[in-house]
Amino acid sequence: MGNEIAITLKGDLGAFHLDVDFAVPMHGITALFGPSGCGKTSILRSVAGLNHMAGRIAIGSHIWQDQERFVPTHKRPLGYVFQEASLFPHLSVRQNLIYGEKRAKKAEKHIRFDDIVDLLGIGHLIDRSPMHLSGGERQRVSIGRALLSQPQLLLMDEPLSALDRMAKDEILPYFEALHANLKVPILLVSHDISEVERLADHLVLLKDGRLVNSGPLSDVLSAPDSTLAMRRDFAAVLPAQVLRTDEDGISALDVAGSEFLVLADTLRPGDAVRLRIAASDISIARGKHASSSILNSIPARILGIETLGATEASLRLDIGKNHPAIVRARISQRSLAALNLQIDEMVIAQIKSVSLAANR
Numbered sequence: 001m002g003n004e005i006a007i008t009l010k011g012d013l014g015a016f017h018l019d020v021d022f023a024v025p026m027h028g029i030t031a032l033f034g035p036s037g038c039g040k041t042s043i044l045r046s047v048a049g050l051n052h053m054a055g056r057i058a059i060g061s062h063i064w065q066d067q068e069r070f071v072p073t074h075k076r077p078l079g080y081v082f083q084e085a086s087l088f089p090h091l092s093v094r095q096n097l098i099y100g101e102k103r104a105k106k107a108e109k110h111i112r113f114d115d116i117v118d119l120l121g122i123g124h125l126i127d128r129s130p131m132h133l134s135g136g137e138r139q140r141v142s143i144g145r146a147l148l149s150q151p152q153l154l155l156m157d158e159p160l161s162a163l164d165r166m167a168k169d170e171i172l173p174y175f176e177a178l179h180a181n182l183k184v185p186i187l188l189v190s191h192d193i194s195e196v197e198r199l200a201d202h203l204v205l206l207k208d209g210r211l212v213n214s215g216p217l218s219d220v221l222s223a224p225d226s227t228l229a230m231r232r233d234f235a236a237v238l239p240a241q242v243l244r245t246d247e248d249g250i251s252a253l254d255v256a257g258s259e260f261l262v263l264a265d266t267l268r269p270g271d272a273v274r275l276r277i278a279a280s281d282i283s284i285a286r287g288k289h290a291s292s293s294i295l296n297s298i299p300a301r302i303l304g305i306e307t308l309g310a311t312e313a314s315l316r317l318d319i320g321k322n323h324p325a326i327v328r329a330r331i332s333q334r335s336l337a338a339l340n341l342q343i344d345e346m347v348i349a350q351i352k353s354v355s356l357a358a359n360r
């Protein structure tokens with residue numbers, strides 16, 4: 001189909017066998033996620049034309065590879081951002097960016113220099129040498145340089161993994177700004193699920209060189225048989241809309257007809273956001289407790305109960321009123337037995353407002 005990034009690859013790299021076939025939209029951020037060695041980088045390198053494996057790669061109506069053709073890397077209009085920023089140390093930030101711009105075809109300059117400098121917040125760095133920038137600043141400049149080559153597709157291989165937690169937190173809002181303002185689709189390789197939850201619109205889940213699942217982030221996360229669900233750090237990500245923000249800094253969000261209260265004082269009514277709900281932050285009650293500090297007591301239907309190790313259980317819950325909205329709750333086997341919870345039963349999902357994160 002013309003409006004998708006369609007990737008089919010089958011072949012061997014040494015002893016590793018890759019066999020994948022998936023299509024993702026031509027917009028937003030698609031994360032390739034899976035355990036180390038599952039083939040994420042190999043897929044990205046194949047899309048870039050750096051691996052030549054049998055298959056087909058179509059970016060919308062542009063065929064980069066099929067049985068008859070193999071477009072060489074330098075003729076694929078793509079940007080590639082690696083784990084470590086690879087800027088020219090002898091050039092200033094501005095000259096590095098101009099280098100990217102020069103790679104663009106003259107006719108196709110829809111991504112403008114000034115806009116990129118603004119969106120990435122690198123105006124004050126423009127005359128500096130990359131050698132005198134922090135890791136996060138260098139990575140922002142590399143992303144800018146890649147985007148100024150006017151790519152049809154931006155490939156990012158673990159772009160945040162060399163940064164410490166603080167630098168990551170600093171750079172994430174810039175990713176969100178790019179996402180909101182630019183139309184270039186991004187394929188992002190990441191092994192950090194919290195990064196994926198925060199940034200990705202689509203998720204391609206891989207294991208041992210094969211596709212496990214692929215689709216919109218919240219769908220893949222909430223799939224009944226998701227391997228991700230068994231992780232102790234599992235979180236659901238649900239699309240939400242801001243209803244109001246109160247003076248005490250608490251915002252009310254609509255999620256499939258259910259109202260959630262979160263601590264977020266910068267949101268405006270009508271904003272579309274994503275709400276991250278960690279399985280370990282949900283507790284289950286049989287009824288609403290009038291005197292509790294927990295602000296969110298949401299009616300939920302139990303869709304599934306799975307064992308999580310020897311002492312815990314993972315409950316699959318639908319907290320939506322108008323349409324399904326799936327989250328998971330991690331509780332102890334002891335609570336499961338004490339409450340005698342059963343599939344299809346209605347319970348109350350209790351979630352502290354401080355443990356909810358809403359962004360973008």
Ligand SMILES: Nc1ncnc2c1ncn2[C@@H]1O[C@H](COP(=O)(O)OP(=O)(O)OP(=O)(O)O)[C@@H](O)[C@H]1O
Pocket residue numbers: 013014015016034035036037038039040041042043191
């Ligand atoms: N050119 C090659 N020759 C031989 N084996 C290769 C080659 N490229 C990749 N491999 C092997 O293919 C497997 C998948 O590698 P790949 O780098 O794609 O995984 P990954 O999911 O990106 O892993 P990580 O998260 O650790 O970066 C690995 O076992 C790797 O050693």
